[in-house]
Amino acid sequence: MAGHDDEHLLHNEIKLLGVLGWVEYRLPIFNWINNAVGTNYPTPKNVNYFWNFGSLAGIALVIQILTGIVLAAHYVPTADGAFASVERIMRDVNYGWLFRYAHANGASLFFAVVYIHLFRNLYYGSYKYPRELLWWLGLIMLILMITTAFMGYVLPWGQMSYWGATVITNLFGAMPIIGDELLLWLWGGFTVGEVLLRGFYSLHYLLAFVIAGLAIVHIWALHQHRSNNPLGIDIKGPQDILPFHPYFTVKDLFGFGIYLIVFALLVFYAPNMLGEPDNYIPADPLQTPAHIVPEWYLLPFYAILRAVPDKLGGVIALALALLVLFAVPWLDTSKVRSARFRPIYKQLFWIFLADVLILGWVGGSPPEGMFITIGQLATVYYFVHFLVLLPIVGKLESPTPLPDSIATAVLEENKRKKARKLPQVGVAPSASHGASSGGGH
Amino acid sequence: MRRLVGVALLLAALAPAAVHAADEADPPKRVQWSFDGLFGTFDLPAARRGLQVYLDSCGTCHSLRFVAYRNLLEIGLTGDEAKAIAASHEVRDGPDETGAYFMRPAGLADRFVPPFANEQAARFANGGAYPPDLSLMYKARLRGADYVYSLLTGYGDPSPDVEFAPGMNYNRYFPGRQIAMPQPLLDGMVQYADGTPATVDQMARDVLQFLAWAAEPYLPVRHRMGLGVLVYLLLLTGLLYAVKRAVWRDQH
Numbered sequence: 080m081a082g083h084d085d086e087h088l089l090h091n092e093i094k095l096l097g098v099l100g101w102v103e104y105r106l107p108i109f110n111w112i113n114n115a116v117g118t119n120y121p122t123p124k125n126v127n128y129f130w131n132f133g134s135l136a137g138i139a140l141v142i143q144i145l146t147g148i149v150l151a152a153h154y155v156p157t158a159d160g161a162f163a164s165v166e167r168i169m170r171d172v173n174y175g176w177l178f179r180y181a182h183a184n185g186a187s188l189f190f191a192v193v194y195i196h197l198f199r200n201l202y203y204g205s206y207k208y209p210r211e212l213l214w215w216l217g218l219i220m221l222i223l224m225i226t227t228a229f230m231g232y233v234l235p236w237g238q239m240s241y242w243g244a245t246v247i248t249n250l251f252g253a254m255p256i257i258g259d260e261l262l263l264w265l266w267g268g269f270t271v272g273e274v275l276l277r278g279f280y281s282l283h284y285l286l287a288f289v290i291a292g293l294a295i296v297h298i299w300a301l302h303q304h305r306s307n308n309p310l311g312i313d314i315k316g317p318q319d320i321l322p323f324h325p326y327f328t329v330k331d332l333f334g335f336g337i338y339l340i341v342f343a344l345l346v347f348y349a350p351n352m353l354g355e356p357d358n359y360i361p362a363d364p365l366q367t368p369a370h371i372v373p374e375w376y377l378l379p380f381y382a383i384l385r386a387v388p389d390k391l392g393g394v395i396a397l398a399l400a401l402l403v404l405f406a407v408p409w410l411d412t413s414k415v416r417s418a419r420f421r422p423i424y425k426q427l428f429w430i431f432l433a434d435v436l437i438l439g440w441v442g443g444s445p446p447e448g449m450f451i452t453i454g455q456l457a458t459v460y461y462f463v464h465f466l467v468l469l470p471i472v473g474k475l476e477s478p479t480p481l482p483d484s485i486a487t488a489v490l491e492e493n494k495r496k497k498a499r500k501l502p503q504v505g506v507a508p509s510a511s512h513g514a515s516s517g518g519g520h
Numbered sequence: 521m522r523r524l525v526g527v528a529l530l531l532a533a534l535a536p537a538a539v540h541a542a543d544e545a546d547p548p549k550r551v552q553w554s555f556d557g558l559f560g561t562f563d564l565p566a567a568r569r570g571l572q573v574y575l576d577s578c579g580t581c582h583s584l585r586f587v588a589y590r591n592l593l594e595i596g597l598t599g600d601e602a603k604a605i606a607a608s609h610e611v612r613d614g615p616d617e618t619g620a621y622f623m624r625p626a627g628l629a630d631r632f633v634p635p636f637a638n639e640q641a642a643r644f645a646n647g648g649a650y651p652p653d654l655s656l657m658y659k660a661r662l663r664g665a666d667y668v669y670s671l672l673t674g675y676g677d678p679s680p681d682v683e684f685a686p687g688m689n690y691n692r693y694f695p696g697r698q699i700a701m702p703q704p705l706l707d708g709m710v711q712y713a714d715g716t717p718a719t720v721d722q723m724a725r726d727v728l729q730f731l732a733w734a735a736e737p738y739l740p741v742r743h744r745m746g747l748g749v750l751v752y753l754l755l756l757t758g759l760l761y762a763v764k765r766a767v768w769r770d771q772h
């Protein structure tokens with residue numbers, strides 16, 4: 080149990096004099112920051128590089144908002160003007176191409192980062208007690224991200240924008256009884272058109288800030304019980320932790336560097352690699368493209384949607400595929416968090432990841448022949464994983480023994496590493512100082 | 521298990537191939553373009569030759585609505601040359617002080633004047649088919665430069681058993697292998713000022729330099745800037761890694 084006797088893991092309050100002290104006395108902002116991401120926030124010392132992806136998601140969101148604000152200053156949300164205004168941004172606005180390519184590829188990388196973040200949580204069982212709400216907040220952000228990205232993709236008003244919007248909004252027409260009315264309201268007319276475009280523009284702008292607000296609540300919830308870690312065991316004392324600053328600030332900054340390199344490679348050298356060429360053709364309500372496909376990050380969901388032959392059924396499957404994730408903290412009956420100590424779950428994790436990739440592959444292929452069968456099998460497995468395997472495995476599997484504490488596991492690990500290094504190097508290892516080495520007491 | 525993930529990734533990578541196997545067209549030829557790669561940039565003399573091909577051939581059917589005549593200075597035309605090209609087309613302007621609309625020769629600030637007044641006129645002149653705008657063609661098809669090059673050089677005689685719709689032409693790279701566009705390039709159809717022999721292949725390569733530029737005029741800046749940004753980021757990230765090692769030294 081994560082008791083709250085860990086209140087005093089660190090004692091790094093900052094004392095300020097002069098003007099800063101004057102401010103701090105009235106608004107304790109400096110200690111607030113220091114408690115959040117500074118020397119007074121304890122982090123398990125053993126978290127690995129997969130723990131970089133949360134802060135990377137934050138950076139990705141900031142990049143989306145900043146580039147988006149610039150684009151919004153030049154974008155024209157009309158059926159006649161949208162496509163041309165985007166081209167004007169690309170050609171006539173100073174570095175407009177940079178902002179647009181950064182925004183488009185930034186969305187892709189944002190999803191890549193959040194998906195890795197999510198699978199990290201599945202692997203290390205980070206969604207379990209007491210982090211269920213934290214997990215939920217993440218999922219709500221994910222759903223908002225999907226919505227925001229979908230609406231954003233409609234804005235350039237190319238062929239894929241238009242037909243993507245048509246396919247997806249039509250799903251709402253499948254709702255029993257209210258379907259037709261709902262569709263009419265959504266479209267503001269009898270087809271996808273300018274009214275919808277303006278509405279999407281407004282919401283696209285808004286939702287990013289809703290996500291930003293939720294991200295703050297997400298981190299609030301995170302800080303209540305701190306980060307999980309690759310061992311999945313709780314922090315037991317000061318020897319298990321390191322202050323966030325400087326250890327994790329510098330580690331996160333290094334992560335940003337790697338992220339920006341990948342980002343730059345995409346933006347400067349392959350800006351259209353992840354996009355659909357068809358979206359450089361202006362929207363044409365009279366000509367349906369041969370294959371209507373969403374962006375890569377929505378393909379698994381698209382496959383689930385199409386796996387059910389009935390339209391309403393597909394929508395329900397899609398909704399359930401997202402909703403089932405909310406139940407995962409309770410569907411997983413194992414008390415052990417980390418897959419490292421769960422021999423069977425570990426296998427299932429990789430099979431599930433493969434299943435999602437297969438769904439993505441099917442989602443990007445034409446819905447014919449073997450793709451239909453594969454898509455249906457993969458969809459069934461998606462639900463079997465959560466609804467059948469997860470509850471059963473938690474009961475049947477015998478986990479391997481957990482280490483006593485994070486600190487002992489880290490010491491063991493370091494000893495093993497040094498034993499491997501020592502014979503060749505012949506330098507005496509400096510002793511491990513444990514938790515307090517980073518900040519003064 | 522990781523192997524399973526590997527297989528799934530591979531399948532995902534093959535997905536586009538699977539999609540296009542369904543079309544009966546041949547896959548486009550592979551061409552080395554000067555604008556590909558980290559240091560890639562346009563071959564400006566070729567782009568200027570391509571402009572000539574565009575003006576003599578493509579531009580009689582296709583519009584180029586996102587490119588302005590002033591942009592031609594970027595591929596090395598003089599202001600007078602660009603003005604002369606603009607002035608050979610008329611645009612509607614007005615109202616003047618009497619409130620009347622009038623026609624005047626196009627100027628540098630105008631965008632390329634389309635060959636037809638509207639889509640209906642374009643279709644009427646092309647047997648019902650619509651010649652799409654070419655400003656973004658380079659990006660609007662998969663492997664755009666390779667594809668359009670292949671299309672322009674892909675005309676030929678069909679095998680005898682092919683059924684032909686009236687007004688259609690055989691082209692092995694067009695989906696369905698029948699295209700409404702008549703073969704737009706014929707050997708020696710333009711006279712290049714720089715003496716380059718105007719073969720179909722040469723003209724196709726040249727016009728693609730022009731069309732790639734028309735679609736991504738900022739490509740050279742993008743590549744140059746990218747190099748600077750990457751060098752900077754690599755140094756910065758290396759530095760951050762060193763700092764990280766130093767900070768974490770007492771923990772290992």
Ligand code: HEM
Nearest residue numbers: 130132133134136137197205214217218220221294306307
């Ligand atoms: C806008 C998107 C998101 C942002 C900005 C964000 C940010 C963060 C940050 C900064 C952390 C702490 C560092 C870390 O542990 O990696 C974190 C942790 C966490 N996030 Fe997110 N996140 C986002 C989306 C999600 C999503 C989609 C989920 C789940 C579906 C999620 C679930 C979690 C959980 C369970 C933790 C605690 C994990 C742990 O410490 O082991 N987050 N998030």
